Amino acid sequence: MATNGKNVFLIGPGYIGLEIIDRLLENGYKVSAMTRRDDAAKELQQSGVKPVMGSLSDSSTVQQNTAANDIVIHSATADDLPSVEAVIAGIDQRANEGKHTIYIHTSGCSFLSDDSNGEYQSDMIYSDKEPRKMDARPDSASHRGIDLAIIKARNRLGTRAKIFLMLPPLIYGATKHNRLSIQMITMARFAIKHKYAGYAGQGKSVWAPIHVADLSRGYLTLLQWLENSPPQTALEHPYFFCENGQELSWSEIAAIIGDELKAKGIISDPTPKQIPESQYEDLFGMYTNVVIAQNSRNRAERLRELGWKPEHFSVRDAFRDEELPIILKDEGEFRGYAKPAASGSG
Structure with missing residues (x-):
């Protein structure tokens, strides 16, 4: 396919990134x-x-390649400052040279997490057309420190760059690259190891889901809107959600895992159970409650207004x-999610 003349530098060709690249x-x-x-580099080149x-620690490489591309x-990760x-x-370097940049940064909805610990389904629903609710979140919220650094830069740059989250x-x-997500997959690996499907806290809190293919189309929708919009668009608020219109409690997610593992003969009882904190090291360690025990309800109204629609709706089928x-x-013993899954202190 002929190129459209736009150069993109992507940081993180993993689960989400490879799908965006496609x-x-x-x-x-x-x-x-x-x-x-080297093996990943070879696969990228072949595609x-x-x-x-x-x-990520090679700051000069990141800066140089950002300066050389129209889009980043x-x-x-949402947590690498x-x-x-x-x-x-x-981006500053490009702006000083009179060049405009589009930057889309991946944050995450752990930013919206409350302190319910699964005890209830919250009535708080965040819309990406109501930025004041998000701006009111504490600076200590997960991912927020990085997001605030980005927002500070976009405020300073004004119309010289379009920077969105x-x-x-x-x-x-x-x-198709056989890459998997984090939250539900870690819960499944925990269930296989411990022979029961479990949830942290009380399991009643809810999150919205999105299939990775629908998410990647969301990035493209956002990017193409930014490319075709006037410079003043940079002054609009930076938040975009991407969800499929459904919500699941963490106990419902655990039940799906239990049912499917029972069907495979891996566990004998599919009934989900509460996971004791003593086993959190086989989940997300100190971030377990933030990642899989709180409410994080949101609505992707902005993407839908741009014409994006989700196509995948069954978490169970996927x-x-x-x-x-x-x-x-999988080979070897599972010992929890190895990387930091969130940031902040509450």
Whole structure:
């Protein structure tokens, strides 16, 4: 496919990032992506992507490649400030040269988490057309420190750059690259190890879900809107949600896991149970309650107004048909999610 003349630098060609890359290539973008691994670089090159060798800590590499591209998408993590600061430095460099940049940063809906610990379903629903509710969240909220650094930069840059935040909820579904998400997958791996499907807290709190394929189309919808909008668009509020219109409690998610593992003969009783805190190290450690025990309700009104519509609606079908076959190929003992899954202190 002929390129459309737009160069994209993507940080984090993993679960979300590879799916975004597929959408970008389908639409004629010229893509470079940063990776640490030689084998990943080879795969990127074979798909038509220019690999950039480096890690999130390679600030000069991030800044240089940001400065060389019209569009930057950060999908590696919501919680790495140095790489974000390097992106901002590259955007500043471009702005000083009279060049405009589009930057889409991946945050996350843990930012909205309350302190329910699963005891109830909250009535608080955040809309991405009501930014004041999000701006009122405490600075200590998960991901918020990084988001605030980005918002400070966009306020300073004004119309010289379009900088926006995508906040995904519970992401599910496997990609053609056999990559998996975090929250439900960690709960499933826990269930396989401990022989029961469990939930943290009381299990009553709810999140909205989104299939990774629908999420990647959300990024493309946002990007193309930003490309075709006037400079003043940069002054609009930065938040975009992406959810499929459904919600699940954490005990309902655990029940799906239990049912499907029972059907495979992996556990004998599918009934979900409360997980004791003593076993949280096999989940998300100190961040377990933030990641899988609180309410985080949101509505993606802005994307829908731009014409985006979700196409995938069954978390159960995706778990059974896409994710579980990959999980069952795991080797070695599972010891919880190894990376920080959130940030902040409350």
